[in-house]
Amino acid sequence: MNVVDKPVKNWRETDPGMVDRIVKGAVDLHCHSGPSVMPRYFTHYEAMEEASEAGLRAILIKDHYYSATPVTEMLNKHFKHLGVKLLSGVPLNNQTGGLNIYAVEHGIALGARLIWMPTFTSANHIRHHRAAGEDFQFPKARKKMLEPKPLTILDNGGKLLPEVLPILDMIAEHDVVLSSGHLHISEIWPLFEEAKRRGVTRMICNHPTYVIDATTDDIRQLASMGVYLEHSMCMFAENSKFRFYDPPILDGLIKAGTVDKTILGSDLGQVGNPRVVDGFRNVVSLCLDLGYSEDDVRKMVSTNAAELIGLDDEA
Template sequence: MNATAQTSSSADREAQIDSLVRGAIDLHCHSGPSVMPRYCDHIEAMQEASAAGLKAVLLKDHYYSCTPVTTLLNKHFSELNVQMLSGVPLNNSVGGLNIHAVEHGLKLGAKLVWMPTFSSANHIAHHHQDVAFVDKFPQTTQRMLQPIPLTVLDDDGKLREEVKGILDLIAAEDVVLSAGHLNIKEIWPLFEEARKRGVKRLLVNHPTYVVDATLDDMRQLAREGVYMEHSMCMWVPGSKFKFYDGEFLAQVIEAGTVDLTILGSDLGQQGNPTIVDGFRNVIGTVLDLGYSEDDVRKMTSLNAARLMNI
């Protein structure tokens, strides 16, 4: 191939990726203000998404609900044409498995409830067991109190009563239940009870990381209609949290199916690639794996839209 043909091919490739970024939805954006070091704030994240043509962005902070912020962004920056969303994270900073925090968040318009993430007993156990965990996960910019480990199960392995009330609120508002950073062994009884109580929208974030789901677990989750979101920060070159290669991405997509796989950035950390660069790179990876543009659209936009009902 001569230089002109190479340039033309490269330009076509960039145009193809640009087209697929337009209309994408990011359900895992870590902008600030935050006690974690972030390269952008919530307004800048919205502006970045708008410039690239993203359709919607869900803001996630482990310590507070960004829902009031997204309400302001949608009202005062509507010209950017990006729908901003958020949810309620059930960590120590909001009282843990706190039904009042969930009710308040849903009344404000939260579209998702995360079970405990940083405060989950499972996350804390990973931290203690892995000497390199501090290099694999963002750390706060200042020393925080030791977290109180949270689990959705009691000493007998049964779902805690306070969780059942939370599930009822999620069902009543028809919003998304995310498993947070619970272990897969906790997720099975949680989701079983959630379905019994009428929860229809179920999500597992980065099932391969901290959650400890196997490919067989992901196949079972897919059979049960559960969406699985894979974090681009774990695949994109230049990320401090790049753990996996393209071959493994193909494996997790196969396990979870194209129709239930969501690719979210999980970016915003200082020193990592930008949110849009994460999308561009991972879209390129998925195309290289042989997935069609229609498949890519499903995994970067349509599945997330269906899950979030937007």
């Protein structure tokens, strides 16, 4: 008599509390709260409250036009009881003087944990923006702003500009994170290679397949040189205005960069998009559905980010 195998139960049946358990202690290195010239659904303090309710360990506030570090330092002091560590960094866009070492020095002195190479005012971002025309789907400022001055980190010969080098030295000296911002992958290679030569040990490439134009092979090579690959939850989460990719794409990206070098950041906070915590729950569920273990998913939403940003160094 043949024995009929029983249906295999999935995690939703066997352990329905797994998602909340993974979200508790998560670290979001890509939170877009306000005040901002972009439409945001919550303030920096409200982001802290939302994270606290779900048990997130830390969130890093990202604004493309200013460093939120003075605000995060103040909120950490006055609302420590919420149990959430707020972090921020310095974006090297036109509004902070571009490739401005003084902005880097000042930000780090205030407690900045990450330096973003140019994002919205990078020449690469602007090229993508203009090529897509009115259909370009990145958030726009509420009011029209001055035309940006396109920023690149390379000279006409493809070498790093002289002003980039002391910035890399300062990042290395203070052991903070270097983000490649919205530079093109062709700019990112010489940036990270020189950064490593100068002693930078903490590096991240944000949404490598969106605007950055990194290939799967690029992602493999970046991971092999110690770079973390951060994929934006807003590009995979249900009901997101920026849901550009299906789950199998995320699976391929994780496998290319490895679980150990993959970070999943929300990249949420925009008006009309899911809440940050809902984005986490949705994408954590997605990863479990793809077959990743609880430990693997925790690495991608918590452990890896904590290690990169140095949270455990404070213990």
